[in-house]
Amino acid sequence: MMQKQREDKIPSYEKINYALRPAKAVERKMLCDSFLRLSEFSHISDYQYIGFGSAYFSDFSLFHKRLGIDKMISIEHDDDQKERFEFNNPFNCIDIKYGEASKVLPSLNWDIRSIVWLDYDYSLSYSVLNDLYYLISNIPTGSMFLVSVNCTSASCRKNRVEVLQDKLKEYKNHIPPSTTSDQMAKWGTAATFRDVINNMIKHCIIDRNSCRPSGTHFLYSQIFNFHYKDGAPMLTVGGVFYDEGNKEQFEKCCFSNFDFYKDEEEDFLIEIPNLTFKELRELDAQLPSKELEEVELPGVKKEDISKYSKIYRHFPTFAETTF
């Protein structure tokens, strides 16, 4: 699911088993729910899914099984380990393309409505924004795309903005001018990253629109602004790309019905309370509930109940099994 960073850091797929990251698992299921709504544009199984499958392909498995998507492309930067990725490819319908995303993205077939998840395990960087540039300059109307980045704030408290400017090179002007180093503390880095990504998207769309007749202009509506933390703080931001002619279909998708719908700066924080199986079952029996105050469980903090109630439908359960 993650793309390996250029510099030879140890890739996160070698450090952690993705399947066991609960917040990510919740996010994945929420995304899956929302993808289904795209059927207002086209039947969901007609979409192609493009992601970074890594060696685990968790997202590919879920989206193939749940949505029936069978045009799937996994972009894999690490071509040293081709054999391993091919071996782990769980389905016959996943085509693994090797190379940097910025090189692979322009070479794909973009005549098909697409769901694209650029799921990085590293921070917002020049190369992430390059990938985004090539994505947005190609993606067709009625498509959905997401970007996930690590949002660990830079330790240098005084000059986080300068550090980010240096990293983003030619894209540095997408950092809102009012951003201060202090604002980038904690989740503030994620907020700044969302601003940069959002500005980048807007900029690319203005370019694409500059010679399109009115009535056919491309639009982007943000749907997701997830914050979560299985280890490092992560941001997932994304939405739907469509043109003015598809406005009605977009509205019919009713994305705003989702609890996790966030179309602006405000984020949806996925927090995983530590609860036992018995507690989960007991809470499930009381959910959904219009009056959260009334949901009770002896010894369990109100705060954890509230966290759980936001994500209970998507809550993952892990169990040890012997194969």
Added chain:
Amino acid sequence: MTKSIKVNAEPTKDFFISMLTKDIDLKRSIIDLVDNCIDGARRIKPDSDYNGLRVNIIVTPDKFTISDNCGGIELDTATNYAFRFGRPSDAPSTLHSVGLFGVGMKRAIFKMGNEFTVESMAETSSFKLTQDIEKWKSEEDWLFEFSEHKEGLSVPTNETSTTISVESLHPSVAADFSEDEFCQSLGDAIGEAQARNLHKGLTISINDVKIEKIQLSMGISETVIPAVYNESLDVSGNEVKVRIMIGVANPNPNLAGWYIFCNDRLVVQAEQTDLTGWRSHGIPGFHNDYARFRGYLCFEADEPKSLPWNTTKTGLDWGAGCFRSIKPKMMNLMKQTTDFLKQLRREKEDDNANETPLQDGVDESNLRLKDVFEISEFKDLFTYPVSTAKSSRSTTRRIQYVRPIKEVQLVMEALEVDTLKEVGEETFNYFLERECCK
């Protein structure tokens, strides 16, 4: 009631002439005159076969003359439009024309000298107009006068002609015109700017020397195939057709880069800066590894005002909507091509490679060079073979540092080695073994 007082804001002719001629160089202004001939050619040969059409330029220290057999100027056009400064909005337009702002001919004349004659033989009329510019400047009104004119003629198209000559040349212009070097470089500049039109059969000569066609080349082999992309843009209600052709040719750092045409006129050539995407969006800055790169971007419009060129046709209005909207597509194709060239270099550097599919694809014996406008084998994406070279990512890093000679010699002796390379490697290993290994 206050009596209204009108303020005089009329331009002076002197100011007008100096502004008009300030920002264009002599050669460019002469190319503008050639552009007018080409607009004539377009009118009489809508099929773009210019064989038989000629533009003759004679350059001497006393006189400049340009003559063509491209249709002439009808009396009505001359009376109402051709000599106006700026194109009147009701002027009949030549579709796809390169004459755009209605300044080219006047600007070129003013740039060169003080006396000019325009003689034309069109299909139904003819005229001759001679004017002393100094005299004209001293007059109140903005009129020129025909010295002869005829109407109601019936001239075969192939006997039509236009001749513009300029005399009492400005001293600096006369000096330029006396040099062979000037005529040579004027020829080169015309050959490049009008490359497309020369290919369509037009003959252009300077002092009776024919300007040779330059080849805008693109290579094709079994495995390396250039790409084409077509799009139709809407610029304020006018259609602008865009075509991108991208690929590789023989390595030549002076010819590599982007070439941009507006209605067949080359306005940008071998562009290698961030204006055309180098050093941006993950594409590296231009260097010799990319000496094979060739990109051609062609804009075509019936209405030349919709095209993104500047008034001197020496470059693009880089902020123009139609360039901005096509640039992402340019970058997409450019990314593929530069990536191939990067891999080609790696393949060369990989000493262990038994096979060299990339080099084979561009090898002189395999790569057929053609004129880019004569290629029909394009694909949607730039196509090249898969590299068999070892991993693109190097697993080693080079370390470099500077230390005083005395200290280096001490270390050298202690290590019992003879080269600086060994000093670096041995000291590194020493530290690695003692401090980093478990």
